[in-house]
Amino acid sequence: MKKKERYYKFAEIEIRKAFKNSEVRCKCAHPDCKMTYINKELVKAYKKLCIHLKKKPIIHRGYACDYFIKNYPEDLYHNKLEEIDISYEELTDKYTLDYITRKAILFGFNYVKLDTQYKILHLAIRDFTV
Numbered sequence: 001m002k003k004k005e006r007y008y009k010f011a012e013i014e015i016r017k018a019f020k021n022s023e024v025r026c027k028c029a030h031p032d033c034k035m036t037y038i039n040k041e042l043v044k045a046y047k048k049l050c051i052h053l054k055k056k057p058i059i060h061r062g063y064a065c066d067y068f069i070k071n072y073p074e075d076l077y078h079n080k081l082e083e084i085d086i087s088y089e090e091l092t093d094k095y096t097l098d099y100i101t102r103k104a105i106l107f108g109f110n111y112v113k114l115d116t117q118y119k120i121l122h123l124a125i126r127d128f129t130v
Contacts, residue, residue: 006040018043018050024062024084033065039082041125045108046084049123052103053095057086060120083111083124097121 026033050056062084064072091097097114104112104123111124 018047019059019062023059026063026065026068027061028065028068030065030067033067038063039125041108042082042084042123045104045125046123048107049100049104049109052107053088053100055088057088057121060085060087082126083122085120085122087118087120091119 024038088095088097088100097116097119101112101114101121104121109123109125111122111126113122114120115122
């Protein structure tokens with residue numbers, strides 16, 4: 001898939017409907033840091049999850065620029081915003097982290113990792129063919 005087909009530019013309206021800039025921008029504060037592209041499939045899956053749960057999650061990490069990745073190489077998939085880290089403040093008997101994990105997979109995330117210590121879900125759309 002070509003870059004233009006697979007990613008949105010951050011300024012595109014579909015991104016602004018799903019995320020606030022502050023939720024997904026890089027946290028590095030480097031002067032040359034700027035976000036350029038976001039995975040379209042991630043946006044679709046994220047919107048479906050939010051609609052189903054009737055609530056937006058807290059986003060702990062979205063995009064990570066090249067400068068950030070040099071210091072934290074384990075966050076490589078954040079570089080093209082193919083991964084977001086989320087949590088929910090109010091979990092219920094119905095909306096447990098396990099339930100949210102299963103729904104995330106159903107709605108299109110192909111990599112889901114639960115961090116039980118911090119109660120954070122790492123949700124990603126990854127290209128495993130590379």
